[in-house]
Amino acid sequence: MEDPEIIRMDANVRDHFDIENSMSTIENNIYRESYLEREDAIKELIDLLQTRHLEELYEEEVYKEWRDVAFVLDRMFFVLFLLITTISTVCILEMRPSPGKH
Numbered sequence: 001m002e003d004p005e006i007i008r009m010d011a012n013v014r015d016h017f018d019i020e021n022s023m024s025t026i027e028n029n030i031y032r033e034s035y036l037e038r039e040d041a042i043k044e045l046i047d048l049l050q051t052r053h054l055e056e057l058y059e060e061e062v063y064k065e066w067r068d069v070a071f072v073l074d075r076m077f078f079v080l081f082l083l084i085t086t087i088s089t090v091c092i093l094e095m096r097p098s099p100g101k102h
Helices: 004-095
Strands: none
């Protein structure tokens, strides 16, 4: 039969290792929770960056479209101005009195 002192020491050693294991498990759980929180925060930041990038791309596309529209309108109004100016000039010159009729 075993010595009661050895059995008591063995129980103390087991209790000590159980405490260390439970502490290690607690530390691992805390680390894992911290890791998961960081992972979630990183995922949220990536989603935010992707959303902002897509918004910037959309805004840039809208800007380019409006720039093209402005370019077309600018050319159209320029041609309209030249046409009206030319027609007005011709009309004014045609309305002048003839040099021989006084």
